[in-house]
Amino acid sequence: MKRRAAWWLLRFAAVGGAVVLIALLVVTTGLVPIKASSGHWAITAWFLEFTKDRSVATHSLAVTLPPREAAWLVMKGAGHYEGGCRPCHGSPGLPLPRVAGAMTPHPPALAQLVSQRDSEQLFYVIKHGIKFTGMPAWPTQQRDDEVTAVVAFLEELPHLDAERYRQLVFGPAPAPSSAPSLVATQCERCHGDDGRGRGSAAFPGLAHQRRQYLVNALEAYARGDRVSGIMGPIAAGLRPDQWGELADHYSQLPSEGRLANLSEAPPPDPARIERGRQIAAEGLPQLGVPSCSDCHGPAPHQRNPAYPLLAGQYADYLVLQLELFKERRRGGSPYAHLMDKVASRLTAEQMRDVAAYYASLQAMDGQTTER
Amino acid sequence: MSTKSAQPHLLTCARFALAFAVLPLGKGSTLEPAGLAADRVATLFWVLTIGATVIWLVVVGLALYAVSASRRPQSPRGSSLLIVGGGVIFPTVVLAGLLVWSLSMLPGLLAPAPAGSLEVRVTGYQWWWRVEYLGAEGATIELANELHLPVGEPVELQLESHDVIHSFWVPALGGKMDMIPGRRTRLRLEPTQVGVYRGVCAEYCGTSHALMSLVVVVEERQAWERWLAAQAQPATSPGEALFLEQGCGACHTIRGTAADGALGPDLTHVGSRASVGAGVIEADVPGLEQWLAKTAHLKPGVLMPSFGMLPPPELTALAQYLAGLR
Numbered sequence: 001m002k003r004r005a006a007w008w009l010l011r012f013a014a015v016g017g018a019v020v021l022i023a024l025l026v027v028t029t030g031l032v033p034i035k036a037s038s039g040h041w042a043i044t045a046w047f048l049e050f051t052k053d054r055s056v057a058t059h060s061l062a063v064t065l066p067p068r069e070a071a072w073l074v075m076k077g078a079g080h081y082e083g084g085c086r087p088c089h090g091s092p093g094l095p096l097p098r099v100a101g102a103m104t105p106h107p108p109a110l111a112q113l114v115s116q117r118d119s120e121q122l123f124y125v126i127k128h129g130i131k132f133t134g135m136p137a138w139p140t141q142q143r144d145d146e147v148t149a150v151v152a153f154l155e156e157l158p159h160l161d162a163e164r165y166r167q168l169v170f171g172p173a174p175a176p177s178s179a180p181s182l183v184a185t186q187c188e189r190c191h192g193d194d195g196r197g198r199g200s201a202a203f204p205g206l207a208h209q210r211r212q213y214l215v216n217a218l219e220a221y222a223r224g225d226r227v228s229g230i231m232g233p234i235a236a237g238l239r240p241d242q243w244g245e246l247a248d249h250y251s252q253l254p255s256e257g258r259l260a261n262l263s264e265a266p267p268p269d270p271a272r273i274e275r276g277r278q279i280a281a282e283g284l285p286q287l288g289v290p291s292c293s294d295c296h297g298p299a300p301h302q303r304n305p306a307y308p309l310l311a312g313q314y315a316d317y318l319v320l321q322l323e324l325f326k327e328r329r330r331g332g333s334p335y336a337h338l339m340d341k342v343a344s345r346l347t348a349e350q351m352r353d354v355a356a357y358y359a360s361l362q363a364m365d366g367q368t369t370e371r
Numbered sequence: 372m373s374t375k376s377a378q379p380h381l382l383t384c385a386r387f388a389l390a391f392a393v394l395p396l397g398k399g400s401t402l403e404p405a406g407l408a409a410d411r412v413a414t415l416f417w418v419l420t421i422g423a424t425v426i427w428l429v430v431v432g433l434a435l436y437a438v439s440a441s442r443r444p445q446s447p448r449g450s451s452l453l454i455v456g457g458g459v460i461f462p463t464v465v466l467a468g469l470l471v472w473s474l475s476m477l478p479g480l481l482a483p484a485p486a487g488s489l490e491v492r493v494t495g496y497q498w499w500w501r502v503e504y505l506g507a508e509g510a511t512i513e514l515a516n517e518l519h520l521p522v523g524e525p526v527e528l529q530l531e532s533h534d535v536i537h538s539f540w541v542p543a544l545g546g547k548m549d550m551i552p553g554r555r556t557r558l559r560l561e562p563t564q565v566g567v568y569r570g571v572c573a574e575y576c577g578t579s580h581a582l583m584s585l586v587v588v589v590e591e592r593q594a595w596e597r598w599l600a601a602q603a604q605p606a607t608s609p610g611e612a613l614f615l616e617q618g619c620g621a622c623h624t625i626r627g628t629a630a631d632g633a634l635g636p637d638l639t640h641v642g643s644r645a646s647v648g649a650g651v652i653e654a655d656v657p658g659l660e661q662w663l664a665k666t667a668h669l670k671p672g673v674l675m676p677s678f679g680m681l682p683p684p685e686l687t688a689l690a691q692y693l694a695g696l697r
Contacts, residue, residue, distance in 0.1 A: 283632070283634065285634055288674055290634050291621045291632065294618045294619075294620045295617075295621060301612070301615040301616065301620075302612060303618065304617055304618065335680055338618075340676070341674060
């Protein structure tokens with residue numbers, strides 16, 4: 001009895017050893033085809049797909065989505081999709097781009113896929129990417145709000161035809177642009193050909209912003225000091241002299257009136273604007289919050305050109321920046337830390353007040369005495 | 372421990388000592404009194420010390436006597452006398468006497484200064500002192516971390532706190548008094564000798580509690596009046612444009628300019644002060660430059676952000692402007 005068991009054990013060990021040896025031999029000789037051109041065997045494809053689906057389903061259980069009521073999130077996600085996702089995943093009217101078609105596995109066409117996935121699964125995949133597939137993680141792990149914008153857009157995607165997609169990404173049929181080609185290819189789609197951000201807080205207005213601030217912002221994005229998975233890669237793809245070129249362009253664009261006028265949002269409550277005006281002018285000395293206007297205007301004296309102008313900017317964009325400052329997730333130029341303690345001491349309501357005040361200002365208000 | 376690991380440790384200690392080295396702001400010993408209240412406190416200290424010493428000597432003497440006394444039996448009467456007299460009556464009489472005498476000092480120490488005395492409001496902040504001279508017509512003259520007093524006159528300090536509990540203590544001039552948020556406490560000082568004295572916060576109040584000093588300058592009435600008149604003047608030094616340009620006016624006031632911030636110290640005559648940062652560094656050009664560039668490093672937890680990102684020439688120009696505000 002004992003001898004029989006030992007005999008079987010020996011046979012198993014011999015077979016197992018032989019299998020491992022052969023596997024090592026196959027890998028070492030380089031016989032395994034790693035080429036993408038031939039695709040997967042059906043069984044490999046099924047196994048990888050099954051593993052991936054199970055992994056995403058399980059890991060996305062822990063995801064809590066950030067709030068995504070804001071209507072402009074879809075537009076923000078669309079703007080990024082066109083530059084960051086479309087080259088591989090295609091878009092309505094352009095199902096699978098040529099190069100992506102040569103990848104193994106093929107990047108899926110998302111319109112059909114998203115209806116089979118819940119929002120948390122989309123969020124998980126966009127934020128973390130998928131190993132061995134060419135799907136990258138979001139370039140920063142600190143901007144869940146940006147990931148959420150892409151989720152919001154993807155959930156709209158199944159309802160879009162080619163024309164509606166084009167409108168969402170580029171806005172109403174644009175006049176032939178007179179802008180420099182760099183602006184046309186890199187910036188205009190989102191920030192508008194007039195530099196005013198296409199009427200929603202998805203994209204900040206840049207027209208007539210101060211040149212130094214714009215250069216600093218692009219440099220900070222490029223170096224990763226200002227944290228963004230959307231603007232970071234765009235800025236990092238520019239040469240340093242192009243930062244100046246773009247800043248020249250936008251700082252010289254005229255910007256009269258309020259950007260908020262462009263948006264369809266209901267006008268804010270005058271009492272809110274008044275509360276915001278007080279905070280901007282006097283700060284909240286009891287809470288240790290200084291005035292905003294000494295650095296950001298309106299104020300009669302000259303101000304450091306590294307401090308951005310806020311007059312006429314979209315309120316939701318300003319609130320987002322304050323929240324990011326408060327959570328230490330914004331970053332920025334070497335001047336950005338000036339805002340840390342200020343934003344930390346503001347409540348969500350006070351942020352909305354002060355943002356509503358700046359959004360209500362005529363853009364020129366803050367720019368009367370700039371150097 | 373090997374020398375290799377000990378050396379960095381020593382270096383760290385040295386750096387710490389350097390970072391927290393205190394500026395020689397003035398005399399700060401409670402045993403060299405220069406004010407009426409401090410004088411009484413010092414007297415109390417010496418009397419209590421001497422009293423305690425006497426008791427100690429007697430008790431130790433008795434203990435030695437008990438050990439070395441001959442084996443010959445003591446009379447019960449003598450023993451009872453010794454135990455009751457030395458163990459009960461003597462300490463009771465001495466301690467009660469000292470208690471009554473020290474309590475009798477309190478009314479004098481707590482009495483407000485006579486009506487019409489100089490009144491100064493001092494407000495504690497994390498971690499500095501706002502000082503406001505209350506003028507006759509309701510006008511206030513504001514400065515920070517520095518108090519000038521005329522010699523030989525009682526002064527009434529109104530003590531308040533902006534945030535947490537602080538305690539106002541100038542050891543050479545008087546006792547401590549807590550500064551409590553939402554409440555006003557009072558302290559009477561009456562300096563008796565001209566000189567410069569150091570004050571401190573005597574109640575732990577956060578990260579930079581140890582870096583919260585106050586300078587008290589006691590001078591002759593005439594010199595003090597000249598000083599106060601100078602402090603009442605608006606700023607005279609030119610060059611505020613750079614100060615305003617960086618947004619400094621959001622937190623700081625410089626009277627006579629557009630800077631009207633209420634968060635931080637009034638800087639109208641900051642160049643005339645012994646230090647900036649409540650005793651952290653000298654208020655001269657190199658000191659101010661350091662302070663502007665490395666604020667959070669010099670004073671951990673400070674509300675003011677560091678301005679080390681400014682180009683060095685601008686930092687120097689700012690420091691020169693501030694040092695010029697005399």
